[in-house]
Amino acid sequence: MIVLEARDRVAGRNLGGHLKNGVAVEMGGQWIAEGHTEVLGLVGELGLETFASYDDGVPITLFRGQVTRATDLSQLGLTPTAAPEVDRMAGLLAELAETVSLSAPWLTEEAATLDATTFAEWVRSNTTEPEAVAYWQALVRGVFAAEPAELSLLHFLFYVKSNTSLEVLISTTGGAQEQRVVGGTHQISERLAEGLGDVVRLGRRVTRIVQTDTGVHVHADGAEVTARRVIVTVPPALAGRIDYEPALPAQRDALTQQMPMGSVIKTQIAYPKPFWREAGLNGLASNFDDGGLSVTLDNSPHDGSCGVIVGFFEGAEARAVADLTPEQRKDLAIESLVTFFGPEAADPIDYVEQDWMAEEFTRGCYGGRLGAGAWTSFGPALAAPVGRIHWAGAESAEVWNGYMEGAVRSGQRAAAEVLGGLSS
Template identity: 55%
Template sequence: MERYDVVVVGAGLAGLAAARDLTAAGKRVVVLEARDRVGGRTDHALTRAGVLETGGQWVGPTQTEVLALIDELGLETFRQFDAGQRVTVLNGADTRRLQEAPSISATGGAELAAVIERLDAMAATVSLSSPWLTGDAELWDSMTVESWLTSEVEDEEALQYLRALVPGIFSAEAPELSLLHFLFYVKSAGSIADLLRIEGGAQESRVLGGSHLISERMAEALGDAVRLGTRVHTISHDADGVQVVHDGGEVSADHVIVTLPPTLAGRLRYEPPLPAARDVLTQQVPMGSVIKVHLVYERPFWREAGLSGQAFSTVDPLSLTIDNTPPGTDHGVLLGFFEGRHARPLSELTPAERQKIAVDCVVRFFGPEAAEVLEYVEKDWTMEEFSRGCYGGRLGAGVWTQYGHALAAPVGRIHWAGAESAEVWNGYMDGAVRSGRRAAREILG
């Protein structure tokens, strides 16, 4: 049997970042990846407008680990297009307000700002390393985000706006999240503005050529240490080491780093079985539901009308759009998301049916020219066998306080990484990189 210092399960950003640090420290490492590609929840498609990212794509200024990595790998970033007016669709009073009118009433806007300030202040008190030890952890983990919003927000438009923000961040609905998890996630990113903003926030920049290049460059440097099409199903572990069994054989090592999201990590077989806390945790960190769609046009016609290509709707199934045109093309590209409750029934339709629904939405947002689609590209992440949802795993009510301590704590020689286990920028590419590097430090230190 082949013997290594460390086996890494999963060649996404977390696994490759871990393998990179371990290799640099002189460790013998192998990375086992079920897919026939690296990159995990980052992926791409080649279209007539160039490379489009079908998974995670943005980086922001406080995401310092991923930015440093991008730089070290010789990659470059460019700014997200962000000029022109936004389209906001609210049905607070059974009306649709487009950019010509204020997107929210003065009363609603004032309450929205006040509520966001309150949530930021609450988030500031959350312990990132031990959210369950936060002063109000028990209270905040006993309720859903929806319960808090309905009890605290009076203005109907502000309430709708806030409810609709949730799937935009989590690809899950307000009832599906613990308030404590929401606040942890805000703190992990910095603030609600850090999560939502383009300039200065999580959507500020993109990677030239596509975010998948971060993983590809790391994998290139690791060479034969990365094995694609190698699906792990069993991890045996004892005082002497670990044996990791995949469909085509097995490898042994001193340590293993499992980078799969908790729900998929829970589907591996462990011998001996994991402690109860870790196992039961993996039973309840479900993945979000999102279908990411790209619409390629002859040109970015919305820009000529003074529009940014950004839409935010509390009623349409395509609830968020943004101009995702890459540099170096005359074509225009709109990116849209079907998220949460919208994504779930649409997952059962055909691509052509989804395309029609997406086009109907962008025509409502940006006018009849939006019907002239040259190319449609989509990715339903819930149907990806080796992700089973995006953007990531979430914790519902009661989970952080009962099981949060098992999210990243090693079990003997088994270490856990992946964006869900990150303290900073949890759920993001930056968090994934951080989590892999942290797991590597656990082994090296």
């Protein structure tokens, strides 16, 4: 077995960083849910530790320039008019999500109608309440790093069911943001790579894959590998940039053109202490307006040595600020935090950021998405092998799609396919 990695490091969309004070911060994927059994198994096997994400206190929302402190954790501070509308719509979405086939979303009952409808269209057809509309826009930005018009209703429903429920997706305690790894999740990949030794070859960007009757020839920068099977783990949008001989089937090639990555810039803003906790806040702020950070969470280290807020520029806002300098983005991020948490947020001790759109071998996060009509037109090609080529990665997972857990499970599925092919 040979692992070819384009970067000069392993871990892909997981990336470790440090503040000036030496505190480790996660610049990429970081959260683990209780249901992420495969990842938790790796954490234990590799001698890593997890700790609970901070979730004491209440969240806040920003809507039409007004900051509201939640009194009901389930409502995020929504007004009495918007709250029942959001609840009603969430119920409708939950019912629809239950109808989706995880193994073949394109075969879902009413798949053609669900897939032809953008999520933005569904929202507009189900409510005219302004804050409810803003809530769903903020939620899509937070989950997909995209805008509601950029994904189909079927894709939204598939993602919700794949990740258990909408409540799990957006929750900390009991949800997808429940746990963190001491020192960062990138250590999972790093320790696995250490165990594999020379099998892992860095700085080897794959440029061409040639299939023959007897095997595959993989051409990379500074390397050429011949094998019986190959597993491609990069997101579909990047997999489509590899040259294949013979050419990929039309449906698979078209899929790679229909699954762009999300738009996100992740920021970590540090303070001497987590001052928001003293005010009874848990660090979660949801921006229902346009401009500034879309969402923030408490990302302080497990030892409490300082306070850290993680904030995200997402979707259209991420694309809008991508051409600014890091210093200009820092100013915008701090401005958002002052709006959310008050004047004490004006003087951070450090700011670090990661623009995932600019990453050559990622080109966005959190994952790929399918727009209107794409699931029913090209979905069958997402995970189906092409001869001796197999596909893995978080985008190809049926369960926990888009998360580290989904990536691990997709790898297990692809490995089983390869072993089955070798024994036949």
